[in-house]
Amino acid sequence: MACECEAVICCRVTPKQKANVVSLVKKYKKAVTLSIGDGANDVNMIKTADIGVGISGQEGMQAVMSSDYAFAQFRYLQRLLLVHGRWSYIRMCKFLRFFFFKNFAFTLVHFWYSFFSGYSSQVAYEDWFITLYNLAYSSLPVLLVGLLDQDLNDRLSLKFPKLYLPGQQGTLFNYKNFFISLFHGIFVSLVIFFIPYGAFLQTMGQDGEAPSDYQSFVVVTASSLVFTVNLQISLDTSYWTFVSCFAVLGSIAIYFGIMFDIHSAGIHVIFPSVFTFTGAASNALRQPYLWLTIILTVGLSLLPVVCIQFLHKTIWPSVGDKVQRNRRKYEMQLEEEEKKKKTSGFQRNRASRRSAYAFSHTPGYANLISTGQSIRRRQTAHGGNAGRRPAL
Amino acid sequence: MMASSYNAKEEDGPHSGSSTHGGTGVAKNKKPDNTAFKQQRLPAWQPILTAGTVLPAFFVIGLIFIPIGIGLYVTSNNIKEFEIDYTGLELGSPCHDCSKNFTWNSTTPCVCALNFTLEQPFESNVYMYYGLSNFYQNHRRYVKSRDDRQLNGDPTSLMSPSKECEPYRTSAETKEPIAPCGAIANSLFNDTLELYYIEPNGTTTAIPLAKKGIAWWTDKHVKFRNPVNDKENLTELFKGTAKPVNWRKPVYELDPSDPENNGFINEDFIVWMRTAALPTFRKLYRIIHKKPSTTSTLPSGRYTLKVTYSILYNSVKAHAVKGQDKAFI
Numbered sequence: 001m002a003c004e005c006e007a008v009i010c011c012r013v014t015p016k017q018k019a020n021v022v023s024l025v026k027k028y029k030k031a032v033t034l035s036i037g038d039g040a041n042d043v044n045m046i047k048t049a050d051i052g053v054g055i056s057g058q059e060g061m062q063a064v065m066s067s068d069y070a071f072a073q074f075r076y077l078q079r080l081l082l083v084h085g086r087w088s089y090i091r092m093c094k095f096l097r098f099f100f101f102k103n104f105a106f107t108l109v110h111f112w113y114s115f116f117s118g119y120s121s122q123v124a125y126e127d128w129f130i131t132l133y134n135l136a137y138s139s140l141p142v143l144l145v146g147l148l149d150q151d152l153n154d155r156l157s158l159k160f161p162k163l164y165l166p167g168q169q170g171t172l173f174n175y176k177n178f179f180i181s182l183f184h185g186i187f188v189s190l191v192i193f194f195i196p197y198g199a200f201l202q203t204m205g206q207d208g209e210a211p212s213d214y215q216s217f218v219v220v221t222a223s224s225l226v227f228t229v230n231l232q233i234s235l236d237t238s239y240w241t242f243v244s245c246f247a248v249l250g251s252i253a254i255y256f257g258i259m260f261d262i263h264s265a266g267i268h269v270i271f272p273s274v275f276t277f278t279g280a281a282s283n284a285l286r287q288p289y290l291w292l293t294i295i296l297t298v299g300l301s302l303l304p305v306v307c308i309q310f311l312h313k314t315i316w317p318s319v320g321d322k323v324q325r326n327r328r329k330y331e332m333q334l335e336e337e338e339k340k341k342k343t344s345g346f347q348r349n350r351a352s353r354r355s356a357y358a359f360s361h362t363p364g365y366a367n368l369i370s371t372g373q374s375i376r377r378r379q380t381a382h383g384g385n386a387g388r389r390p391a392l
Numbered sequence: 393m394m395a396s397s398y399n400a401k402e403e404d405g406p407h408s409g410s411s412t413h414g415g416t417g418v419a420k421n422k423k424p425d426n427t428a429f430k431q432q433r434l435p436a437w438q439p440i441l442t443a444g445t446v447l448p449a450f451f452v453i454g455l456i457f458i459p460i461g462i463g464l465y466v467t468s469n470n471i472k473e474f475e476i477d478y479t480g481l482e483l484g485s486p487c488h489d490c491s492k493n494f495t496w497n498s499t500t501p502c503v504c505a506l507n508f509t510l511e512q513p514f515e516s517n518v519y520m521y522y523g524l525s526n527f528y529q530n531h532r533r534y535v536k537s538r539d540d541r542q543l544n545g546d547p548t549s550l551m552s553p554s555k556e557c558e559p560y561r562t563s564a565e566t567k568e569p570i571a572p573c574g575a576i577a578n579s580l581f582n583d584t585l586e587l588y589y590i591e592p593n594g595t596t597t598a599i600p601l602a603k604k605g606i607a608w609w610t611d612k613h614v615k616f617r618n619p620v621n622d623k624e625n626l627t628e629l630f631k632g633t634a635k636p637v638n639w640r641k642p643v644y645e646l647d648p649s650d651p652e653n654n655g656f657i658n659e660d661f662i663v664w665m666r667t668a669a670l671p672t673f674r675k676l677y678r679i680i681h682k683k684p685s686t687t688s689t690l691p692s693g694r695y696t697l698k699v700t701y702s703i704l705y706n707s708v709k710a711h712a713v714k715g716q717d718k719a720f721i
Binding site: 117120121123148151153197200202204209217241242243265268272273278282283289292299303306307310314321324325 | 438533610615674
């Protein structure tokens with residue numbers, strides 16, 4: 001029955017009972033619970049809930065020390081949930097989906113190649129590329145997405161609490177999304193393998209050299225993969241800062257830098273059997289049609305995905321998409337509201353005056369409120385009665 | 393009054409209670425910096441996929457790449473290619489006897505000749521390739537089976553090749569190390585192809601086939617080096633090593649007439665050692681340089697291809713491909 005109510009108030013509860021209420025909700029509703037408190041009696045409850053928030057203030061630091069998040073005022077909870085919580089959920093989901101996608105795209109190329117290499121598990125990339133792919137060539141942009149991405153700024157997130165729903169419903173990362181990432185990875189790996197395969201099948205080089213050799217093939221496949229993956233993350237980013245541009249271009253630059261170094265003559269002289277791809281990059285990338293192959297591969301990997309995303313956003317927009325589309329309109333509305341607030345003079349808003357002092361064993365500051373010392377007196381003779389109003 | 397000290401922006405709570413925190417003088421301000429980075433307010437561009445951006449972008453991409461595609465199509469149609477299959481599996485083929493009766497133990501090579509006619513003359517440089525189908529040069533064990541240090545001219549590796557070359561590492565009879573070791577080197581393609589032009593009056597002239605310039609510059613000058621020693625003679629340098637099992641001649645006799653093309657730096661050898669990506673591949677065999685005058689390199693007419701079968705590849709189709717008349721110089 002308690003679940004049918006909008007809000008339930010439990011009063012005169014011991015700390016253990018507080019924790020029991022939280023675990024009851026956790027067990028039977030199977031929901032993610034958050035509890036917030038400021039005193040030592042709330043520690044139990046904070047620890048039982050999935051997320052514990054402590055208020056640092058009058059009651060000491062025990063609640064803060066046992067909590068996951070701590071801040072100083074109750075009202076910051078709104079910002080924690082609607083802004084930071086929502087951003088965090090979106091970032092984590094984007095990060096995970098992209099990580100699965102890029103690894104599927106990377107690995108499944110070997111699967112397709114095995115059909116043409118006698119099922120001998122010959123790798124379709126250079127060994128050093130395999131080592132450095134997840135480390136240096138594709139990790140930085142997605143890390144920055146996981147740290148800095150925002151689909152809407154904080155003021156709009158606060159204005160539309162409904163945007164919080166996808167997080168509660170788990171719509172951005174579930175089995176369906178995982179399989180979509182998987183199929184995306186499969187599609188991209190097919191493109192990345194078969195287009196260079198077709199290009200290398202009956203090909204001649206500029207000076208008649210037949211570059212149908214394994215090392216050139218590997219260079220082309222690896223380059224298209226790095227381009228595709230980095231451009232895909234930049235298409236997935238909704239918040240393009242200078243840092244994220246730098247990461248994307250930097251990853252591509254690092255890839256080419258390291259590749260030309262490894263394929264150079266100098267390093268082969270020092271370590272002949274470790275770096276055996278001498279001259280592969282310079283010879284392969286000298287041919288204009290291999291660049292065209294790379295461009296075709298990258299284009300074919302990215303454009304259908306852009307098309308599908310665009311159609312999805314246009315035909316079935318989510319709440320976030322709708323707000324994003326009309327972002328400017330809402331931001332202007334917000335600015336107008338703020339201007340109105342400022343020009344109407346400084347009002348001491350009563351709601352912000354009251355704070356979460358209600359739950360405490362000691363008398364606390366209740367007498368302040370009950371004697372009306374914290375409320376601005378009206379000019380009428382109600383001055384004495386104003387203090388009778390409930391504190392909340 | 394409590395009210396006046398209650399400032400909405402304060403994070404540490406009302407100061408009248410600060411005595412419990414122990415800060416009598418300056419209260420430690422734990423406020424995070426109000427910088428753009430820490431408050432996540434970096435200047436950013438937030439693109440959205442609307443019809444107004446996506447559709448024009450697609451049109452522009454199409455407009456840029458369609459002419460490129462047309463250009464490429466026209467260019468590639470100008471390239472002339474002629475393919476001759478000399479595997480000789482069918483009964484009527486001239487090379488049938490060679491393919492049927494030949495093993496690699498035979499000492500005398502088998503020669504067969506194929507006649508063909510070129511309808512159109514080939515201009516400019518003509519490149520001659522040999523191609524193999526179903527030859528898995530990209531099999532993992534095959535690709536591993538080489539010693540790059542030995543091929544780079546390292547004297548220690550010459551005498552003790554790497555373990556990757558097994559079982560083509562040491563000779564079974566003489567227990568000497570094989571130079572060059574490995575399965576890739578062992579399966580060297582040494583069919584010889586010669587091209588003859590049959591003049592209208594019946595005489596056959598051999599067409600000069602250049603064998604230099606077919607390998608990558610980095611391969612020939614950096615990756616593959618003959619072992620260097622005081623002795624100049626390559627025979628002396630390779631003393632103590634055995635030839636690969638399926639070779640007729642040792643490595644220092646690949647091209648005795650030209651010391652720049654002998655030993656490990658023989659260009660045919662280098663081209664073969666550059667493993668192919670796919671089971672059907674072509675490798676550059678010879679180049680027919682263009683004639684200084686305006687005569688076409690290969691005028692149209694009748695030609696003969698003489699093949700010296702040296703190695704039998706089971707279930708492999710071999711074909712000679714003459715190709716590439718370059719439309720752009």
